[in-house]
Amino acid sequence: MTQSAGDNQQLAPITDASRETVGGELEEVVADAGYSNGEQLRQVQSSGIKVTVPSNRAANNHGTGKxxxxxDFTYLPEQDAYRCPAGKYLPHKIISRRDRLHLYSRSGCNQCPMQARCTNADRRSITRHFDEQILDTADQAATPKRMVQRMTLVEPPFAILKRMLNQGRFRCWRLASASSEYSLGVLSYNLMKAINVLGVQGMLARLR
Structure with a gap:
């Protein structure tokens, strides 16, 4: 349970809690795009856990899909620059620490024969996140097959819990009380699943 309005700061805390629950044996974390956050991904990966999270970044398409x-641009680490499809270099220009972005840009695009496929202006810019490589690695691991598997395993329990908890609205106030109410819902769900799998007699046999 959290009072955070979004998920993009929750990946590392949830990973730590999950690892504690399973006794430290955690090899991979799979989450939806709402959890995509470079700093959070770096923190989880630094503990030796593989992270699979699709990117939540907008395409840099200059307003048109053409x-x-x-x-289509190639990053050159040694030069800290991008090479465009026409072979020209976009050198590093500025840093936005608030958005955690590097900006690469070049002018003179009006003289390029490929301008119509690149930009309507005389200048083309590319941004690179501080944690670009980590974000790309997590995004590449999020194959359609992997994300469908996540959805089929994770989403049904939450849908059932939402119905059990009166469409997801808690009756209790404050975080601690709401957490207790949710824990009761989870306990009820687990008992229901156990009965479906083992049956009442099977459960009683395991308690003897």
Whole structure:
């Protein structure tokens, strides 16, 4: 339970809680795009856990789908620059610490024969996140098959719990009380699943 309005700061705390629950044996974390956050991904990966999270970043398409996308540009680590499809370099310009982004840009696009496929302006810019490589690695691991598997395993329990908890609205006030109410819902769900799998007699036999 959390009072946070979004999920993008929750990946590391949830991973730590999950690892504690399973006794430290945690190899991979799979989450939806709402959890995509470079700092959180870095924190989880630094503990030796593989992270599978699709990117939640907008495409840099300059307002039209006919233009080259960021993936069409090649990052050159040694030069800390991007090379465009026409072979020109976009050098590093500025840093936005608030958005955790590097900006790469070049002018003179009016003289380029490929301008119509790149930009309507004389300048083309590309941004690179501080944690770009980590975000890309987590995104590449989020294959359609992997994410469908996550959805089929994770989403049904929450849908059932939401119905059990009166469409997800808690009757209790404050975080501690709401957490207790939710824990009762989880306990009820687990008992229901156990009865469906083992049957009442099977459960009683295991308690003897």
């Amino acid at each position: 233009h080259f996308q960021k993936s």
